[in-house]
Amino acid sequence: MVKNANAPCDLMLFGALGDLAQRKLFPALYQLERAGLLAQGSRILAIARTKATTADVREQLFEKLRYHVKDREFDAGVANAFLQRVDYLLLDFTDPEGYGALREWRDEPNNELIVYMATPPSMYGVIARNMKATSCCNEKTRVVVEKPIGHDLESSRVINDELGEVYHENQLFRIDHYLGKETVQNLIALRFANNLFASQWDQNHISHVEITVAESVGIEGRWGYFDQAGQIRDMIQNHLLQLLCLIAMDPPADLSADSIRDEKVKVLKALKRITPDMMDRYVVRGQYTAGTSNGKPVPGYLEEEDANKGSATETFVALKAEIDNWRWSGVPFYIRTGKRLPEKLSQIIIHFKPAPHYIFDPDQKHLANNKLIIRLQPDEGMALKILTKDQGLDKGMRLRQGPLELTFSETFEAERIPDAYERLLWEVMKGNQYLFVRRDEVEYAWRWVDEIIANWRDSGEPPKRYAAGTWGPVASIAMITRDGRSWYEDA
DSSP states (O other), X not given: XXXXXXXXXXXXXXXXXXXXXXXXXHHHHHHHHHTTOXXXXXXXXXXXXXXXXXXXXXXXXXXXXXXHSOGGGOOHHHHHHHHTTEEEEEOOTTOGGGGHHHHHHOOOTTSEEEEEXXXXXXXXXXXXXHHHHTTOOOTTOEEEEOSOOOSSHHHHHHHHHHHHTTSOGGGEEEOOXXXXXXXXXXXXXXXXXXXXXXXXXXXXXXXXXXXXXXXXXXXTTOHHHHHHHHHIIIIIIIIIHHHHHHHHOOOOSSSSHHHHHHHHHHHHHHBOOOOGGGHHHXXXXXXXXXXXXXXXXXXXXXGSTTOOTTOOOOSEEEEEEOBOSTTTTTOOEEEEEESSOSSOEEEEEEEEXXXXXXXXXXXXXXXXXXXXXXXXXXXXXXXXXXEXXXXXXXXXXXXXXXXXXXXXXXXXXXXXXXXXXXXXXXXXXXXXXXXXXXXXXXXXXXXXXXXXHHHHHHHOOOOEEEETTSSXXXXXXXXXXXXXXXXXXXX
16 A cells, blocks of 8 residues: 655664665665655665764765766765764674664654665564564565565575565565666556557567566676676576566456556566576576777676686576467577677567568568567657658668657656656655565566576586677577577667
């Protein structure tokens, strides 16, 4: 149920001096302050293990805001007003005795309480139990936890069980920041508010779907985490499968959280297993070697700082997913994600089937299918590729492909497109769960991904190499070419 959006909130932020909090969460809260969305009386308790005073932390956060917020959006007066809401508490998360200070800080029991755990997942259960033991939370407390929820199905269940001992499912807000992106939310509007697409969104009209999330950067100092996770755990298990669900799900009964999440779960349950004998045709994993990025030489994955020279962790995954249900039978979803690719890009391409009878120049038949391009980053927007007659007396009925373009920043008079974390924090404050992930979603996604990881482990095959600055191993091109198709940028 959506609460009063203007109700004051007490936000307890564990891990408040970590990278996520300083790079994303505090800038997002600052933007909510700037937009006038933080209710009067709302307060923030920054909690960490570093010895510091509230004044020290406010000063540090001011400098971080100045660094991470765009110059044209930074207002020193707004920043100082926002930071007056922030108190700091030094706390050993594992020490129950220290939690009494949290209860004392809660001197406004009428404020909605939000607990944000920007900590390693191993801390979630510890914090939850200590808060319960010291009566720092109740059945109305909203709890936000970050991905990854475990590194496989079993560890995910352990973490969720620990949280479930203290909180009900309707209190838990599992963040996947992709769900906060404006364009991702627009997938629901695009599909279910426009009959033009709603009536064409099935195997009768769609040939195949591409989902690409490319990063031009490498590890960026995250070697310890990334080498344990790999690209399939870091990106596909959460972000890309969430995108697939939003594209493939059936219409929900309404826009309530459970209606939407029920339909997403149906998609995850219908994903076709990728068995060992299918791996060569359905999955490609790669690892980047030295190459160039933005015109500059960059090291390979095994040459990064603190690298384990024998690591077989994948930095690239391409796979073909199939959904065994009436709507999508026979429609492959080609998913691709990796690091050190040529550009930073997130997009979804819906390839529609051509008209049943083609009457134009046979040499142009390859142009005959419409495409819907949904750009998540950069330049959020959509483009529908349609066919028109080429202009000129000498052209006859030759065809050309052109876009019907919708670029959000140009079309709509909005000062800026909010960052995903702004949207997600705002929805938490309203008590709305529809942009957050339910436990069964997490577990069905892990079940599907775990089988692929087990197949890799059992085969013993190393990842295929690709030079930094390219679109991944040649095998990923072969995978889609085998089906008589090509990746969008190669078409």
